[in-house]
Amino acid sequence: MNEPSFARIAGVFFKIGATSFGGGVVAYLRGAIVEQEKWLDDDGFLRVLELSQTLPGLNAVNVAVLTGDELRGWRGAAVAATSLLVPGLALVTLLSFLWGSLQGSAWVTTALAGAAAAAVGLIVATTIQIGRRQLTDPLDLALVVATAVAVGGFGVDLGWVVLGVGGLSILLHRPGSGRRSSERASSRVTPA
Amino acid sequence: MMDEIPKALSLLAAFSMLSVLAVGGGSAVLPEMHKIVVLQHEWLGAQQFKEIYSLGQVAPGPNMTMVAVIGESVAGPFGWLAAVLGFFLPSSLLALAVNRFWHRLESWQWRESIEAGLAPLAIGLMASGAWLLAKLAVEGRVGLLVATFTTGILILYKINPLWLILAGVAAGLLGAF
Known part of the structure; x- marks a missing residue:
């Protein structure tokens, strides 16, 4: 693998940051990192993805950090994560200024209420898809419920x-407990 | 201006904590973020919090860039910076640090235990995020219909979620009149 330039890393992650929508970011990342740029092979990407899911923080940002680190060390990680985040940060800030000047408008309130309701559906669907295994195993399900009730209920x-x-x-x-394979990563890398 | 800096520092501290506790990603820390920002400090109202989250849904890239807007609304440009750095930097530094030795633990028996053990925690936290957002955001029959419809479509079909968010916007506008 040739060492890509920082500009190349920035360009690839910026483009994904600007064009991926609605929680499907990891699928776009896989397409660029594995298929287009060939920076990692399938196993390498799966390893990165598994670690990203185990670590706290956003999956997509962790994938950028870990891939950048593999390519060019900590500076590569910084470039990749920043480039991935900048377009969304810029756009959401711009939108918030628009929203600020339109606040109180019934149209904006109801439009955002609709988006929020759809966002609930998005989180529920993502939780079910990622958690298929955890939601069907009795012990894991008990832990899921305990977590949700502790945080949401109490x-x-x-x-x-x-x-x-x-x-x-x-x-x-x-x-030795015989309950170790998590099987999470592989189920969610297919592009939407 | 003068009272923005202490607020920005509290934001930095609070969001740094959320960053390293975000097992399961952004939606996993929504309830704690809501508790800190709306209930404890009363920096924002519940309605504002909900609308900022919704704004974030139409922005591209990783979810949760909306923390910038929360920061900006609480403490201006300093708040923007505090929320962004606080929310994204600590978890990224942790990822970088762990990546240095995780390779070498390939044969360590507890590695898989940690991965499998944290999975139900992550799912439970994501579920609590969905629960909180549902309480805040699902209003009336139209809201319930939109949320249910979105869940169903996303489970059954591979479709870009942005279309469903936009469909939600349309339903919100139509349902209101």
Whole structure:
């Protein structure tokens, strides 16, 4: 693999940041990184994706950080993640100024209410798709429900939930427990 | 201006914490973000929080760039910067650090345990994000219809979610009149 220039890395991630919509960013990333640029092969990308899902933070941003790091070290990571985020940050900021000047308009309120309702559907669908395995395994499902109820029902601080449920869950999936394959990454890299 | 800097610093602290706790991505920390921004500090109203999240849905690129708008609304340009750096930098630094040694742990038995163990936590947190947003955002029969329709279509068909967000906008406009 030839070492790509920082400009090339910036260009590729900027383009994805500007043209991918609605949570499908990882699929676009795979297309560019594996198929067009051939920066990683399928296994390399899967490894990056699995680690991205395990780590906190946005999947797409983590994929950019890890891929950039593989290509050109920490500077590559910084260039990739920044380039991926800049178009969306610029556009959402611009939209917010428009929104600010239109605030109070019934049209804007109802339009955004419609977008919000659709966004609920998007999160629900993504949760079901990524969590197919966790939602069908009794023990995993119990952990999912415990997490959701602690946060959503009782308002337990997120830090305690991550430490408590996360720690307990890792112990329950300990080596030798026979409950270790997560099978998450492979299910969601197909482009929308 | 003078009171914006302390606010921006609190934002930086709060969003940095959210960043490293965001197992399961952006929607996983929505309830905690709502708690901090709307309930504890009362920096924004629930309606504003909801509308900013909705704005973020029509922007391209990774989800959650809307944290910039939250920051800007709370504390101007300093707030913008604090929210963006706070939300995206700590998790990225952590990813970079972990990437340095995760390779070498290929044969470490607990590696898979951590991956499999954090999965249900991530799904549970995402579900709590959906729950919060549903409470805030699903209003009346039209809202329920739009949310259900969107879920169904996305599960059954591979379609760019942006079209469904725009369909939601259209339904909102039509339903209102």
